[in-house]
Amino acid sequence: MIPKTMKAVVLSEPVPGERVELTEIPVPQVRPGWVLVRVKAFGLNHSEQLLRLSEIRADYINKPIVPGIECVGEIADPSDSHFKKGERVAALMGGMGRSFYGSYEEYALLPADHVFSVQTDLSWAEMAAVPETYFTAWGSLFEGLNLQKGDTLLIRGGTCALGYAAIQLAKAVGSRVIATTHREEKLALLKEADEAVLDTGRLARTLRGVTKALELVGAKTLRDTLRCVEKGGIVCHTGILGGVYTLNGFDPIKEIPNGVYLTGFFSNYPIRQTMEEIFSFLKEHRIRPGVGAVYSFSHISKALSDMDHHRVDGKMVVVI
């Protein structure tokens, strides 16, 4: 039986993790084109932290908002969709947690075309580590960078959930991986890469043979990353960990080296085929999704506070 009310995180203004609370709100009514998902677990993301601490002030955020750009769970009400009640699903993006209520709640009303059936034997916590993180890693590596076996991949900003996932996927296809961190004490966390490098902000001309680069630090280091790849190489700009979001004064003629390609990846448009490929790939290559810490929903404030204070390495997951 679907209850009338549920627990949720509802935000209207910037709030640090310590002050986040659960409130009781009505369970949403289904409508055509949307399905009701009983949320079993959800991953936490850097972009949700940016929303909670500052972006929530922006006019385009529909307030009040339940944050959360991804979740896994079961179909509670399929509405007019092809889904069956109880079907195991994953959902992500498309406005979740920004334009409409996202995943930090017990039941989420989500557009059916951003909900994907999942065949997996992963636990809810492991499954919750996959949708946004592995979809973004997958799209950046295989769509953006066309990563191949013989490539040497530079992952700039490797010590984030996305970085760890990208290392796993790239190693699984046989690429050589160089991953960076800006903290010397975190070099050991990059042990799955072939080489771990301390990022001082200037890496150009210090690395050899880099054919592809995944930029997760963002605009802060992009100019330098463009000079790290060989002629014919590709740089995919996916992350913004460095806190610089745009390239003011960027001169493409002089700053993109001749014969180097620059692209980007935006996870807003997941499709069924790719989501299926990702879960089958993980199974085929026996990759366990990396989980840094698991919290219960009643401890959401602790989870978000740990995120704000960088206390966890790897994907943070909340189980309901």
Ligand SMILES: NC(=O)c1ccc[n+]([C@@H]2O[C@H](COP(=O)([O-])OP(=O)(O)OC[C@H]3O[C@@H](n4cnc5c(N)ncnc54)[C@H](OP(=O)(O)O)[C@@H]3O)[C@@H](O)[C@H]2O)c1
């Ligand atoms: N383009 C897209 O559609 C898309 C999709 C998903 C994620 N992203 C982006 O990808 C990045 C990773 O996301 P995530 O959710 O995986 O992050 P996350 O797991 O929440 O990781 C955040 C951690 O990254 C670490 N970090 C590593 N290098 C850093 C640097 N140079 N500057 C600052 N922090 C650094 C920080 O810890 P330390 O400082 O202690 O190392 C921070 O705690 C984010 O920028 C996110 O916005 C983009």
